Amino acid sequence: MSEFKVIWDEALISLFNDHAQDGSEMGYLMWADKLRFVNADAATITVAVASAFMRDQVIRKNIDKEIQNRITELVGQSYTIQFSIQDIHSLEGTAFPTGSVHAASPQPAAAKPVVSQPVASQPAAPQVQNFSVPSPTPSAPAAASPDLKCPGILPRYTFDNFIVGEENNYAYNAALAISKNPGKYNNPLLIYGGVGLGKTHLMCAIGNYLFHENPKRKVVYVTSEEFLNGFVESMGQKNGPQEFRNKYRKVDALLIDDVQFFQKKEQLQNELFSTFEALYKEEKQMVFTCDRPPAEMKDLDERVRSRLGRGLIVDIQLPSYETRCAIIRQKLKEQNKSLSPEVIDYISKNVTTNIRDLESSISRLISYSEIVNKEITLQLAQEKLKDILNPLTVGNVSIDIIIKVVANEYGLTPADLKKKNATKQVAFARQMAIYIARELTELSTTELGVEFNRDHSTIAHSLDKVENMLKTDEKLVEKKQLLIRSIRDYKNQI
Numbered sequence: 469m470s471e472f473k474v475i476w477d478e479a480l481i482s483l484f485n486d487h488a489q490d491g492s493e494m495g496y497l498m499w500a501d502k503l504r505f506v507n508a509d510a511a512t513i514t515v516a517v518a519s520a521f522m523r524d525q526v527i528r529k530n531i532d533k534e535i536q537n538r539i540t541e542l543v544g545q546s547y548t549i550q551f552s553i554q555d556i557h558s559l560e561g562t563a564f565p566t567g568s569v570h571a572a573s574p575q576p577a578a579a580k581p582v583v584s585q586p587v588a589s590q591p592a593a594p595q596v597q598n599f600s601v602p603s604p605t606p607s608a609p610a611a612a613s614p615d616l617k618c619p620g621i622l623p624r625y626t627f628d629n630f631i632v633g634e635e636n637n638y639a640y641n642a643a644l645a646i647s648k649n650p651g652k653y654n655n656p657l658l659i660y661g662g663v664g665l666g667k668t669h670l671m672c673a674i675g676n677y678l679f680h681e682n683p684k685r686k687v688v689y690v691t692s693e694e695f696l697n698g699f700v701e702s703m704g705q706k707n708g709p710q711e712f713r714n715k716y717r718k719v720d721a722l723l724i725d726d727v728q729f730f731q732k733k734e735q736l737q738n739e740l741f742s743t744f745e746a747l748y749k750e751e752k753q754m755v756f757t758c759d760r761p762p763a764e765m766k767d768l769d770e771r772v773r774s775r776l777g778r779g780l781i782v783d784i785q786l787p788s789y790e791t792r793c794a795i796i797r798q799k800l801k802e803q804n805k806s807l808s809p810e811v812i813d814y815i816s817k818n819v820t821t822n823i824r825d826l827e828s829s830i831s832r833l834i835s836y837s838e839i840v841n842k843e844i845t846l847q848l849a850q851e852k853l854k855d856i857l858n859p860l861t862v863g864n865v866s867i868d869i870i871i872k873v874v875a876n877e878y879g880l881t882p883a884d885l886k887k888k889n890a891t892k893q894v895a896f897a898r899q900m901a902i903y904i905a906r907e908l909t910e911l912s913t914t915e916l917g918v919e920f921n922r923d924h925s926t927i928a929h930s931l932d933k934v935e936n937m938l939k940t941d942e943k944l945v946e947k948k949q950l951l952i953r954s955i956r957d958y959k960n961q962i
């Protein structure tokens with residue numbers, strides 16, 4: 469092997485340590501580890517990579533440029549990196565010098581202060597400990613053609629185009645770690661968070677990654693609803709149940725989206741339980757997403773709930789202003805479009821509910837500007853996004869829906885919100901419901917009093933209290949918008 473390999477290793481390790489300073493070392497390692505040094509001549513370094521897909525990810529992440537520049541710094545001479553697509557398994561001896569990295573670096577990702585408040589019932593610490601830079605397990609990736617697609621998973625969901633902010637950093641790093649080392653640790657991974665925050669994206673990014681690393685892997689993605697439909701259908705057919713079992717138990721990775729849907733469906737939970745046990749025993753990676761932490765899924769069998777939470781639980785919070793700006797910029801870049809900085813700022817400041825809303829705001833503005841062939845000014849943006857920002861100004865909404873959605877969001881029932889005696893938490897949920905009801909309906913404070921079993925002055929007090937809190941609590945403003953959005957979604961579904 470060329471002596472240049474020593475320089476190559478030094479460059480990789482020093483870059484890893486640099487990345488560790490700002491907590492981005494997991495992302496770096498993930499892609500740098502896809503490269504295998506082959507040889508170098510006076511001006512070119514040849515590196516092997518398993519597939520065109522992996523090569524493109526490395527290039528898009530700028531990993532090759534970083535290494536190139538670091539080597540230039542180290543040897544005082546410039547080099548370019550050239551890729552050779554081949555089965556890197558045979559070059560395993562040239563893998564990332566991970567041993568030295570582990571010794572030289574502090575505990576990565578897991579130690580970062582990015583995890584949001586753990587849910588009280590969730591034992592965060594032990595999970596965090598398992599979650600570290602994975603040791604290199606040489607899987608045997610067969611070279612994947614760039615057009616090869618993982619069946620059943622949208623190819624656009626990748627790690628590469630997932631913007632990482634404080635709110636999703638932990639989930640992102642966990643997903644990367646699992647992709648790197650599926651099945652053994654942190655099984656299952658459960659990603660939870662509100663609607664439109666990137667759960668499906670991250671889950672599918674794991675699936676795409678696993679498949680592209682080794683297309684022989686059987687990676688199955690399914691929504692909970694599809695799982696249910698398949699289960700019901702299978703029961704009516706002769707070999708149906710066995711085929712259903714084979715479909716989900718003979719896999720290398722199983723990704724089930726939106727498992728809150730399993731609540732109140734006992735037979736389906738039994739099936740999930742057995743599938744879980746079979747895959748867990750075989751050390752096959754499972755990933756679940758959910759709109760709430762397992763502890764809050766009241767209508768789930770205890771056995772299933774405990775299995776869901778057995779591995780690593782990570783959450784995704786609402787995106788911050790900075791993340792929103794970065795996402796807008798990226799979405800524009802992907803479509804080769806642009807918006808002025810003040811319009812981007814306006815969208816980021818006002819569309820705070822979730823990323824799906826950000827995406828639809830951008831598409832709306834872009835298609836409008838294309839149709840009328842006009843540039844989007846701030847005023848036009850305000851005009852065009854009116855109904856995304858105030859979804860319920862058009863059409864009324866019933867008080868029952870408001871109570872139901874707000875109660876549900878706080879893990880309560882509508883009856884809880886109307887109860888005479890209430891804990892602090894229930895009282896607060898009720899105050900939010902009252903405030904939102906006042907915004908979204910024509911009901912007077914007296915009428916609201918009837919709905920919530922309270923007198924007029926209690927209603928007035930609730931309105932004042934929430935109003936004052938909203939002035940200073942940005943998170944609460946976001947929560948309110950999220951609730952309004954959920955109410956609209958609920959209304960649109962019925």
Ligand code: ADP
Nearest residue numbers: 629630631662663664665666667668669823824
């Ligand atoms: P969820 O499953 O949580 O409801 P999705 O994964 O469907 O949300 O995300 C909604 C949309 O927002 C998708 O188009 C997804 O690609 C995009 N998205 C979510 N999070 C991010 C992110 N961090 N960076 C870029 N796009 C994102």
Ligand code: MG
Nearest residue numbers: 667668669725
């Ligand atoms: Mg989803």
